[in-house]
Amino acid sequence: MSKSCLVVDDSKVIRKVARHILESMAFSVDEAADGQEALTFCRANRPDVILLDWNMPVMSGMEFLGAFNDLDFGRDDRPRVVFCTTENSIDHIRAAIEAGADEYVMKPFDRETLEGKLQLVGVA
Amino acid sequence: MMGGTASESAYRVLMGVLESRTGQTLSPNRIWRIEMSLKPVMQRHGIGDLDALVAALVTSNSRQLLDDTVDAMLNNETYFYREHSVFDDIANSALEHIHRINLRERRLTIWHCGVSTGQEAYSMAMLLAEQDSKWAGWRVDIVGTDVSYHAVGRARVGLYSQFEIQRGLPVQRMVRWFDQTEAGWLAKADLRRRVDFSVQNMLIDRPPLAAPADLIFCRNLLLYFSLPMRQKAFARLRAVAAPQSFLILGAGETVLGQTDQFVASPRLRGLYEPADQQVRHSPIASQAAA
Numbered sequence: 243m244s245k246s247c248l249v250v251d252d253s254k255v256i257r258k259v260a261r262h263i264l265e266s267m268a269f270s271v272d273e274a275a276d277g278q279e280a281l282t283f284c285r286a287n288r289p290d291v292i293l294l295d296w297n298m299p300v301m302s303g304m305e306f307l308g309a310f311n312d313l314d315f316g317r318d319d320r321p322r323v324v325f326c327t328t329e330n331s332i333d334h335i336r337a338a339i340e341a342g343a344d345e346y347v348m349k350p351f352d353r354e355t356l357e358g359k360l361q362l363v364g365v366a
Numbered sequence: 367m368m369g370g371t372a373s374e375s376a377y378r379v380l381m382g383v384l385e386s387r388t389g390q391t392l393s394p395n396r397i398w399r400i401e402m403s404l405k406p407v408m409q410r411h412g413i414g415d416l417d418a419l420v421a422a423l424v425t426s427n428s429r430q431l432l433d434d435t436v437d438a439m440l441n442n443e444t445y446f447y448r449e450h451s452v453f454d455d456i457a458n459s460a461l462e463h464i465h466r467i468n469l470r471e472r473r474l475t476i477w478h479c480g481v482s483t484g485q486e487a488y489s490m491a492m493l494l495a496e497q498d499s500k501w502a503g504w505r506v507d508i509v510g511t512d513v514s515y516h517a518v519g520r521a522r523v524g525l526y527s528q529f530e531i532q533r534g535l536p537v538q539r540m541v542r543w544f545d546q547t548e549a550g551w552l553a554k555a556d557l558r559r560r561v562d563f564s565v566q567n568m569l570i571d572r573p574p575l576a577a578p579a580d581l582i583f584c585r586n587l588l589l590y591f592s593l594p595m596r597q598k599a600f601a602r603l604r605a606v607a608a609p610q611s612f613l614i615l616g617a618g619e620t621v622l623g624q625t626d627q628f629v630a631s632p633r634l635r636g637l638y639e640p641a642d643q644q645v646r647h648s649p650i651a652s653q654a655a656a
Binding site: 330331332335336339343345346347348351352354355358359361362 | 445450528529532533534536537538540541545546
């Protein structure tokens with residue numbers, strides 16, 4: 243069965259690039275343009291992994307993560323969260339880890355980097 | 367024509383230089399890249415094309431030009447925790463085994479042969495540092511060698527670009543073991559001091575090991591050698607391997623049909639052991655049975 247990924251990014255181009263890479267890795271892909279859309283999606287669905295931008299209108303990636311952590315996915319069933327952002331400072335990275343991110347991709351990224359990170363969180 | 371615009375004899379000379387200096391041969395799929403790889407070297411030395419480069423190599427006696435030329439033709443591809451399941455196997459099984467058999471000497475020696483820019487050796491150093499209590503009181507030596515002086519120079523500095531630092535390295539380890547600087551991600555002093563790097567030709571030089579190696583990484587290097595050179599390389603690896611040790615090759619590499627010095631480990635899939643020792647001991651199996 244193919245794995246599923248929710249791509250959360252306000253940039254249509256980034257979503258398209260991520261979708262292209264993920265589909266070539268046999269992921270089924272859903273998209274959300276901000277944290278609020280992503281949260282609504284996650285209340286009804288359980289993707290295997292969430293690729294999460296930091297800066298977005300309506301609800302940022304960090305705000306999403308705070309609310310997402312309150313959702314009940316059952317033990318050991320929490321989707322993995324991989325930040326994918328231009329916020330590349332070590333302070334941002336530390337904050338994301340503390341907030342519960344499983345991995346971190348600094349933009350710009352390529353297929354190999356993304357694939358490696360998805361392997362590290364056990365979904366590829 | 368073998369590659370781009372240069373004469374065939376120029377390519378032959380360059381391939382000969384590479385082989386005589388490193389033992390490596392250029393496969394057809396790397397020959398076409400020679401001109402591109404050497405472009406920065408030619409620019410640096412004010413040389414117009416490959417024929418002129420060969421002429422300069424033959425006539426100038428410039429050690430720097432020779433080193434730069436050879437370096438540029440090497441493939442320095444590497445990344446952190448490459449084929450990470452190999453590192454899981456090493457952490458979970460091979461190190462356990464070595465810990466048991468070396469308990470009296472309390473010594474662990476690891477050789478990364480063809481270490482390139484250092485990511486593989488630092489990967490092991492981080493892994494071992496995170497098992498600090500297990501190795502407390504042990505002498506742990508991690509030695510990385512490579513024929514490329516440029517790669518070894520980079521390994522010693524331990525500075526990686528954003529692209530390099532993201533390849534294979536879990537983010538938790540990245541923030542623990544590296545500092546973000548304006549120039550890139552710099553390995554912390556506490557990590558750098560755990561690894562020694564030196565420039566060596568593994569076909570000629572004896573690696574600077576204080577004891578026989580318990581773990582030898584030689585991944586994606588032997589594939590660039592001709593069969594006779596590969597056989598010589600295996601003999602050299604065997605010469606410094608501890609009796610009960612493990613050899614780790616690249617994913618597409620094997621000892622089958624290449625050497626009788628090492629055989630596939632019956633305990634750890636994908637790892638190899640010295641052939642003359644392998645049948646005499648079966649500590650993991652016997653421990654499990656005991």
